[in-house]
Amino acid sequence: MRARFGTIIVAMLMTSCASPPERRALSSAQQQLVDRMARAGAASIDANGRADGGMSVAGTLEGRAFGIAVPARWNGQAVLFANGYSIPGTPVSVPADPVAKDPSGGFLTAAYKDGFAVGQSAFDKPAMAVKSGVANTLGLRGWFERLGTRRFYLGGASMGGNIVMALIEQHPGAFAGAMSACGVTGDWDSEVGSLVDLRAAYNFYTRGTKYALPGNPDIAANGLSPTPPAGLGFVRTPWLFWQIKKMSGVIADLFKAARADPNGPEARMIARIASVAKADADPASFIFPIMTAMVSMEDMRASFGGVVYGNVGKVYDSPLLDAQEKAALNAGIQRIASDASARAFAVEWHRSTGRFTTPLIAVHNRHDGLVFAQQALLLGQRVRAADNQAHLFQLWAPSLQKDIPGTGLKGWAHCGFNPRQAGVLWTELYRWVESGRKPAAGVY
Numbered sequence: 001m002r003a004r005f006g007t008i009i010v011a012m013l014m015t016s017c018a019s020p021p022e023r024r025a026l027s028s029a030q031q032q033l034v035d036r037m038a039r040a041g042a043a044s045i046d047a048n049g050r051a052d053g054g055m056s057v058a059g060t061l062e063g064r065a066f067g068i069a070v071p072a073r074w075n076g077q078a079v080l081f082a083n084g085y086s087i088p089g090t091p092v093s094v095p096a097d098p099v100a101k102d103p104s105g106g107f108l109t110a111a112y113k114d115g116f117a118v119g120q121s122a123f124d125k126p127a128m129a130v131k132s133g134v135a136n137t138l139g140l141r142g143w144f145e146r147l148g149t150r151r152f153y154l155g156g157a158s159m160g161g162n163i164v165m166a167l168i169e170q171h172p173g174a175f176a177g178a179m180s181a182c183g184v185t186g187d188w189d190s191e192v193g194s195l196v197d198l199r200a201a202y203n204f205y206t207r208g209t210k211y212a213l214p215g216n217p218d219i220a221a222n223g224l225s226p227t228p229p230a231g232l233g234f235v236r237t238p239w240l241f242w243q244i245k246k247m248s249g250v251i252a253d254l255f256k257a258a259r260a261d262p263n264g265p266e267a268r269m270i271a272r273i274a275s276v277a278k279a280d281a282d283p284a285s286f287i288f289p290i291m292t293a294m295v296s297m298e299d300m301r302a303s304f305g306g307v308v309y310g311n312v313g314k315v316y317d318s319p320l321l322d323a324q325e326k327a328a329l330n331a332g333i334q335r336i337a338s339d340a341s342a343r344a345f346a347v348e349w350h351r352s353t354g355r356f357t358t359p360l361i362a363v364h365n366r367h368d369g370l371v372f373a374q375q376a377l378l379l380g381q382r383v384r385a386a387d388n389q390a391h392l393f394q395l396w397a398p399s400l401q402k403d404i405p406g407t408g409l410k411g412w413a414h415c416g417f418n419p420r421q422a423g424v425l426w427t428e429l430y431r432w433v434e435s436g437r438k439p440a441a442g443v444y
Contacts, residue, residue, distance in 0.1 A: 023048060023049075024048060024049030024050065024051070025049055026047055026048075026049050026055055027049075030047070030049070030055050030070075031047075033070070033147075034047045034055075034057065036147055037057065037059070037143075037147065040143055040146040040147050041061060041062075041143055041146065042057075042059040042060070042061060042066075042143065043059060043060045043061075044058075044059050044060045045057060045058070045059040046058045046059065046096065048096075048097070050069065050097070050099070050100075052071070052072065053071075053072030054069060054070055054071040054072045054074075054099075054112070055069070055070050056068070056069045056070075056096055056097035056098075056099070056100070057069075057070065057119075058096035058097075061121065061136075061139055061140065061143055062139065064121055064122050064123075064124070064136050064139065065092070065093060065094055065121070065122040066094060066119060066120065066121045066122065066140055066143075067094045067095050067096045067097065067098050067119055067120065068098065068117055068118065068119030068120075069097055069098055069099040069100075069108075069112055069117065069118050069119065070117045071112055071113075071115055071116070071117070073115055074115060074116075074117055075114075075115035075116060076148065076149060076150070076151075077115075077116050077117070077149060077150075077151045077152070077153070078116060078117045078118065078119070078141075078144045078149050078151075078152050078153070079107075079108060079111040079112075079116045079117070079118045079152070079153040079154070079155065079426075080118075080119065080120060080121075080137055080140055080141060080144075080152060080153070080154055080155070081098070081103060081104050081107070081108055081118070081119070081120040081154075081155045081156060081157075081160065082120065082133050082137055082154070082155070082156035082157075082159075082160035082161075082163035082164060082167075083103050083120060083123075083156075083157065083158075083159075083160050084156075084157050084158030084159045084160050084415070085127060085128065085158060085159040085292075085296075086126040086127060087126065087127065087226050087240065087295060087296075088126055088127040088226050088227070088295060088296055088298070088299040089126065089127075089226045089227035089236075090126050090226075090240075091126070092122050092123060092124070092125060092126055093122060094119075094120050094121065094122045098118055098119050098120060099112050099118065102419075103120060103157075104155055104157065104181075104422060105157070105181070105415070105417055105418075105419060105422045106417075106418070106419030106420070106421075106422030106423050106426075107155045107179060107181070107422040107423070107425055107426050108155070109419070109422075109423070110422065110423035110426040110427065111153065111426050111430075114426075114430065116153070117144070117149070119140065120137070120140070121136040121137055121139060121140040122136065123136055124136065125303075127296060127299040127300075127303070128159070128296070128299055128300050128303035128304070129159070129303070130159065130162055130163055130166060130349040130350055131349045133159070133160070133163040134163055134166050134167055134170070134349070134350075137154075137163065137167065138167070138171065138174070141174065151176050152174065152175050152176060153175060153176055153177050153178070153179075153429065153430070153433075154167060154168070154175040154177070154178040154179070154358075155178070155179040155180075155181070155425075155426075156178075156179070156180055156181070156183060157180075157181045157182055157183065157415055158181075158182050158183060158184065158370070158371055158414065158415060159183075159184060160180075160183065161180035161181060161182065161183010161184055161185055161362070161371075162183055162184040162185065162188070162350055163350075164178050164179070164180045164183060164360075165180065165183070165184075165185055165350055165352045165356075165379075166349060166350035168356040168357075168358040168360060169350070169352065169353055169355060169356045170350075172356065172357050172358065173357070173358075174358075175358050176358070176359075176433050177358060177359045177360075177361075177429045177430070177432065177433040178358050178359070178360045178361075178429075179360070179361045179362075179363075179425050179426070179429050180360065180361070180362045180363070181362075181363050181364075181415060181417060181422070181425065182363070182364055182365065182368055182371050182414060182415040182416075182417070183362065183364075183371065183375065184371055184375055185352055185362055185364075185375050185376065185378065185379035186351075186352060186374065186375040186376075186377075186378025186379055186382075187346065187347070187350075187351035187352065187378065188304070188308055188309075188346040188349075188350075188351070189308060189309055189343065189346055189351070190374055190375070190378065191371065191372075191375065192300065192308050192309045193309040193311075194277070194278070194279070194289065194372055194374065195289045195290075195292055195293040196219055196293060196309050196311065196336070197276075197277045197278070197311065197316075198273070198277040198279050198286065198289050198290060198293070199213075199219050199223075199289075199290050199293040199294070200219050200277075200311065200333050200334050201272075201273045201276040201277040201316070201333065202251075202273050202277075202286070202290055203217050203219065203333075203334065204329060204332055204333045204334075205269050205272055205273050206250075206254070206269065209269075210250070210253070211250050211251070211253060211254040211266070211269070212250070213247060213250060213251075213290070213294065214246045214247065214250070215246075215294070217334075218334070219293070219297070219334050219336060220297060220301075220307055220336040221297055221298060222294060222295055222296070222297050222298045223247070223293075223294035223295070224243045224246065224247060224294055224295060225243070225295070226240060226243060226295040226296075227239070243295070244291065244406070245406055247287075247290065247291050247294050247295075248287050248291060248404070248406060248407055249406075249407075251283065251286050251287050251290065252283060252287070252404070252407035252408070252409055254266055254269065254270065255270065255283040255286070255409060256408075256409070258270050270286075271320060272318060272320055272321070273286070274286075275318035275319065275320050275321075276316050276317070276318045276321075276329065279372075280367055280412060282367070282369070282411045282412050283404060283407065283409045283410075283411040284369035284402070284404050284409075284410075284411020284412050284413070284414075285367070285368075285369050285411060285412050287369075287404060287407070287411065288369045288370045288414060289369075289370055292370065301342070304342040304345045304346055305339070305341045305342050305345050306338070306339025306340075306341050306342030306345075307336060307337065307338045307339050307342055308338060308339075308342040308343060308345075308346045309336075309338055310335075310336050310337040310338030311333075311335055311336060312335050312336070312337045315330060316329050316330055316333060352378070352379055352382055353382060353386065354379070354381075354382030354383040354384070354385055354386035354388055355386045355388060356388070356391060357391060358391065359391055359393075359429065359432050359433055359438070360391060360392050360393070361393045361394075361395075361425055361428060361429050361432075361439070362376065362379060362392065362393070362394045362395075363394075363395050363396070363397050363417070363421075363425060364376040364396060364397070365396065365397050365398070365399040365400070365412070365413070365415075365416045365417075366396055366399055367399035367412040368399070368412060368413070368414050368415070368416065369411055369412045369413060369414040370414035371414060371415075376394065376396070379392070379394065380392075380394055390438065393428070393432070393438055393439050395441075397416065397417055397421060398416075399412055399413070399416055400412070400413040400416030400417075401413065402416070
């Protein structure tokens with residue numbers, strides 16, 4: 001779940017007008033390596049020289065796209081990355097050159113400069129794809145291994161952070177070190193529950209007002225479709241713009257009204273929604289989670305094999321409510337039941353246990369517009385319960401406010417890190433693995 005509801009639109013528009021990378025010839029040694037890649041199982045290979053003397057290689061492994069960059073002086077090691085959540089129905093892709101277009105925000109670029117090959121594999125589907133993310137990342141690792149690579153590092157962001165947790169807990173020894181940024185490092189029950197509770201509370205308090213969400217109000221279903229009707233695939237990008245604008249527009253209007261009158265009914269509405277849902281009273285912390293729930297519930301139900309989070313029997317509360325208001329909330333908020341099969345699948349893919357032997361750096365923002373601080377707290381609790389603090393270095397990065405596309409508002413960024421910070425994460429992880437000494441507090 002990277003914060004891609006705004007950036008994915010920009011990326012889709014730029015794709016059609018972006019010029020292809022400049023073609024550069026490969027050296028004889030690079031061509032020999034490409035030939036070995038083909039013999040190791042890669043197909044549809046497109047290799048291109050880089051200006052720094054390295055090369056990028058795009059291709060497929062058993063039909064799954066991959067993109068890697070190999071430096072001119074490759075040390076024979078590799079760093080793999082697992083990306084975050086994307087909108088259901090959007091294309092499944094990875095950058096052909098993961099340094100020129102770094103999906104990790106700088107982590108891969110820093111490793112590449114240290115002589116590591118870097119890259120990632122596409123997942124089998126967009127949106128919720130933890131199981132295939134694990135399988136396809138392992139597939140890319142196995143391919144590198146057939147090329148002679150014997151040491152691997154791992155990184156992931158948002159949903160990719162959950163893939164990192166699954167890989168190091170289910171496949172001990174596969175990676176020398178791992179990094180999770182803004183990851184779902186706890187479990188999907190709590191993450192999806194936060195999204196659903198926020199949508200449910202928003203629906204309750206805005207019902208009958210001009211700030212009510214458009215479309216289907218059922219919190220167990222999509223509110224609006226992220227994909228156009230059959231036969232209209234050619235208008236996918238403007239359709240997605242339109243749907244996102246409809247959802248974000250009413251929430252943005254609510255916050256603008258509240259800011260115009262801090263003592264007015266809109267401000268009170270926001271305060272109650274945030275308090276009941278345990279969320280920040282922040283426009284991004286409303287817009288991104290609610291939009292995720294509005295376009296993803298059907299994909300989640302299909303991916304998990306049912307409803308993963310239910311609120312039947314949950315007592316919602318807030319210090320802002322008197323007894324009568326609390327009773328009205330609990331009587332009127334929508335209830336949905338979870339399915340045992342979905343809960344079981346979510347435990348496997350993936351509820352963290354805190355039991356792993358791979359050195360792990362996990363970084364979160366205390367204020368994040370989509371993956372909440374609760375995920376960091378859950379990971380820390382489970383690691384302490386497993387008496388495994390030696391293998392976890394956990395830290396908080398300063399939270400960032402960013403523009404929310406199309407709204408004229410700013411809010412807490414999801415994955416609010418900059419390239420310098422991402423480079424520090426790589427450097428500290430590499431030093432930890434090489435020296436055996438866990439990073440010290442304050443290195444960030």
